[in-house]
Amino acid sequence: MHYSKAHIWFVWPAIILMIVILILPIFLAGGISFTNYNLGNSSFEWVGMENYEKMFSRKTYTKMIIATATYVLIVVPASVIIGLAAAVMLNSLRFGADIYKTIFFLPVMATLLAMAIAWEFTLHPTLGIINSFLADGCGGIREFILGFHWLPWVGSEDSWYSVACANNMDFPYWLKDKKTAIWTICFIGIWQAFGFNMVLYLAGLTSIPRELYHAAEMDGAHSTWEQFKLVTWPMLGPTTLFVVTITTIRSFQVFDTIEILTKGGPSKTTYVMMYAIFEKAIMQNITSIGAAITVVFIVFIILLTFFQRYVIEKRVHY
Amino acid sequence: MLARHYIGESWKHGLLIIGALIVLIPFYMMVSMSLKSQQEIQSISGGLVGAQEIQTFPVCTKHGYTEEVCTMRPYKYNFWFAFKKAPIPRYLMNGLIVTVSIFLIQVLIALPCSYALAKLRFKGREFVFSMVLFCLLIPVHAIALPLYVMLAKAGLVDTYAALIIPWTISVFGIFLMRQFFMTVPDELIDAARMDGMGEYSIVWKVMLPVAIPALLAFAIFSVVAHWNDYFWPRIVITGNRDLFTPPLGIREFRGGIDSDEFGPMMASIVTVTVPLIVAFIIAQKRFVEGITMTGMK
Numbered sequence: 001m002h003y004s005k006a007h008i009w010f011v012w013p014a015i016i017l018m019i020v021i022l023i024l025p026i027f028l029a030g031g032i033s034f035t036n037y038n039l040g041n042s043s044f045e046w047v048g049m050e051n052y053e054k055m056f057s058r059k060t061y062t063k064m065i066i067a068t069a070t071y072v073l074i075v076v077p078a079s080v081i082i083g084l085a086a087a088v089m090l091n092s093l094r095f096g097a098d099i100y101k102t103i104f105f106l107p108v109m110a111t112l113l114a115m116a117i118a119w120e121f122t123l124h125p126t127l128g129i130i131n132s133f134l135a136d137g138c139g140g141i142r143e144f145i146l147g148f149h150w151l152p153w154v155g156s157e158d159s160w161y162s163v164a165c166a167n168n169m170d171f172p173y174w175l176k177d178k179k180t181a182i183w184t185i186c187f188i189g190i191w192q193a194f195g196f197n198m199v200l201y202l203a204g205l206t207s208i209p210r211e212l213y214h215a216a217e218m219d220g221a222h223s224t225w226e227q228f229k230l231v232t233w234p235m236l237g238p239t240t241l242f243v244v245t246i247t248t249i250r251s252f253q254v255f256d257t258i259e260i261l262t263k264g265g266p267s268k269t270t271y272v273m274m275y276a277i278f279e280k281a282i283m284q285n286i287t288s289i290g291a292a293i294t295v296v297f298i299v300f301i302i303l304l305t306f307f308q309r310y311v312i313e314k315r316v317h318y
Numbered sequence: 319m320l321a322r323h324y325i326g327e328s329w330k331h332g333l334l335i336i337g338a339l340i341v342l343i344p345f346y347m348m349v350s351m352s353l354k355s356q357q358e359i360q361s362i363s364g365g366l367v368g369a370q371e372i373q374t375f376p377v378c379t380k381h382g383y384t385e386e387v388c389t390m391r392p393y394k395y396n397f398w399f400a401f402k403k404a405p406i407p408r409y410l411m412n413g414l415i416v417t418v419s420i421f422l423i424q425v426l427i428a429l430p431c432s433y434a435l436a437k438l439r440f441k442g443r444e445f446v447f448s449m450v451l452f453c454l455l456i457p458v459h460a461i462a463l464p465l466y467v468m469l470a471k472a473g474l475v476d477t478y479a480a481l482i483i484p485w486t487i488s489v490f491g492i493f494l495m496r497q498f499f500m501t502v503p504d505e506l507i508d509a510a511r512m513d514g515m516g517e518y519s520i521v522w523k524v525m526l527p528v529a530i531p532a533l534l535a536f537a538i539f540s541v542v543a544h545w546n547d548y549f550w551p552r553i554v555i556t557g558n559r560d561l562f563t564p565p566l567g568i569r570e571f572r573g574g575i576d577s578d579e580f581g582p583m584m585a586s587i588v589t590v591t592v593p594l595i596v597a598f599i600i601a602q603k604r605f606v607e608g609i610t611m612t613g614m615k
Contacts, residue, residue: 006517010430025464118344
C-alpha cells in the first residue's frame with residue numbers, strides 16, 4: 001500500500017461517469033414517472049401515482065406482465081436444464097465434444113437480430129423449411145414421433161399433427177397465431193441462451209475434484225444418476241445460482257426477437273416489458289408511462305440480484 | 319464392459335447430433351437463401367446451394383442496369399446486388415468505430431480506477447468499491463429511457479457520441495480488473511517506484527502489460543456485446559443512415575418480407591454476421607473464456 005494523490009485522477013472519472021450514466025438515470029426515471037412529461041414538451045405537471053395506477057389497472061399492462069413472466073419462467077428453467085444436460089453429456093464424451101461445443105455456442109455469438117430474421121423465414125408458413133418438413137412427413141414416421149402417436153392415449157383425432165395433415169396441411173403459423181407466438185419466441189430464446197449456460201456449467205464441472213466421485217462410489221453410489229445427485233449437482237450449486245440469475249436478467253431484457261418477429265402481437269401475447277418501454281416511450285412518445293415501466297423493471301431486477309446474493313451468502317457455501 | 323461403453327457413447331452422440339441439427343437450422347436457412355435464386359427460395363427447392371443457373375434478374379434490370387450486367391449466377395447476383403443496394407462497408411465501418419471506441423474508453427477509465435482500488439490506499443476506497451458493486455446491479459438497457467431523455471436534451475441524438483457515451487463506464491470492467499490486480503504482487507509495484515516511476519507510468523507501463531490476459535477476455539466480451547447490440551442503436555439513431563451499425567443495417571434490409579427479393583437481403587445479413595462468427599471459430603477458446611468471464615465471481 002502506498003500514499004499518493006494520484007488516486008484522485010484515477011478514481012474520479014469513473015465515479016463521475018457512474019453517477020451520471022448509471023445512478024442519475026434511475027432517479028430521473030423515478031421523477032418522470034410521477035409527471036405527465038413527454039419528450040418535446042417544455043412544461044409538465046406532477047400527477048402523483050397516476051401512471052402507476054394506469055399500469056396496474058389497464059389490461060395492456062396485465063398482458064405485459066403475463067407475457068414477460070411467461071417468457072422468463074419458460075426460458076430460464078429450460079435453457080438452464082438443457083445447458084446442464086449438454087454440459088454433463090459433453091463432459092463424459094471421449095471424442096467430438098469440441099465440435100458440439102462450437103455449434104451450441106454459435107447462437108450466443110451470432111447477431112441475434114440477424115438470427116431472428118433467419119428464424120422468421122425458417123418458420124414462415126409457405127417459405128419456411130419447418131412447415132414443409134412437417135408437410136412432407138404426413139403419414140410417415142415424423143407424424144408418428146412428433147404427433148405423439150407413440151403415447152397410447154393419443155389417437156389420430158387428438159394428435160395436432162394428424163389434424164393438420166387431414167386439414168390440407170394446416171400447420172401452425174408459428175409467429176402469427178396467438179396460441180403459438182409466445183411459445184415460438186420462448187423457443188428462440190432457449191435456442192439462443194442454452195449454449196452460454198452450457199459453457200458456464202462446463203467450467204463448473206472441471207472444478208469438481210475426481211476424488212469425490214471415487215468417494216461416492218465407495219459409499220455405494222454406482223449409477224451415473226446417483227453420482228450426479230450426490231456429487232455433481234450439489235457441487236454445481238454456485239454455478240447454478242449464477243447461471244439462473246444471469247439468464248433471468250437477460251430474459252427480462254428480451255427485445256430483438258420481439259421487435260423483428262411479432263411487435264408484441266398477436267393481441268399482445270408477446271408484449272414484454274422492454275418492448276413496452278420502447279413502444280410507449282420511443283414510438284408513441286409517452287415518456288412518463290415508459291418511465292413508470294422502467295422503474296418497475298429496475299425494481300424487479302435489483303430485487304432479484306439481492307435475492308441471489310442473499311441466497312449465495314446463506315445457502316451455497318461449502 | 320467395452321461394448322456397454324460404446325452403447326453409452328452412441329446414444330449421447332445421437333441426442334447431441336439432433337440438438338446440433340436443431341441449433342443449425344436457421345444458419346442453414348440463412349446461408350442457403352443467400353445463395354439461391356428467388357424462384358428456388360419460394361418453391362423451397364434446390365437444397366443448400368440451388369442449381370446456380372446463369373440467368374437474368376428482372377429486379378436488377380428494373381434498377382436501370384443493362385441486361386448484360388444483370389446476367390450471372392444467383393449466388394454472385396445476391397451478394398453483388400446487396401452491396402449495390404446498401405452501403406454495407408459503411409455499416410461494418412460504423413460497427414468497428416463504435417465497438418473499438420467503446421472498448422478503448424472503457425479501458426482508459428477502468429484501468430486506473432481498478433489499479434487505485436486494488437493497490438492504493440486512500441480515504442473512501444471502500445465506499446467507491448461498494449458503489450462499483452451496486453452499479454453492477456444496473457443493466458444499462460433497463461435505464462435506456464432516462465438515458466435517452468438526457469441525450470436528447472443534450473442534442474446528441476443521431477450522433478456517434480450517443481452510441482458510445484452510455485457504455486463508456488464499464489463497472490464490470492473495473493470489477494474484473496480490480497480482482498485481477500489484487501493477485502499482482504506489491505513487490506512489482508514497489509520495484510517500479512524504486513526506479514523512480516510515477517503512478518501514471520506504473521498504470522500504463524507496468525500494470526497494463528501485466529493485465530493483458532484479463533484485458534483480452536474483456537475486449538472480446540465488450541466487442542461482441544456492442545457489435546451485436548440492437549436495442550440501444552435502435553433508440554438513439556432515428557434516421558441517419560450514415561450512422562447505422564450492422565444490426566440497424568440488417569433491420570433496414572429486411573424491409574418487407576412480401577415485396578422484396580430474399581436472396582440479396584439474406585446475402586447482406588450473411589455479410590454482416592460472418593465477421594464475428596469467423597473470428598469466433600478461429601479464436602474459439604479465447605471467445606468462450608472472454609464471454610464466460612462476465613461476472614464469474
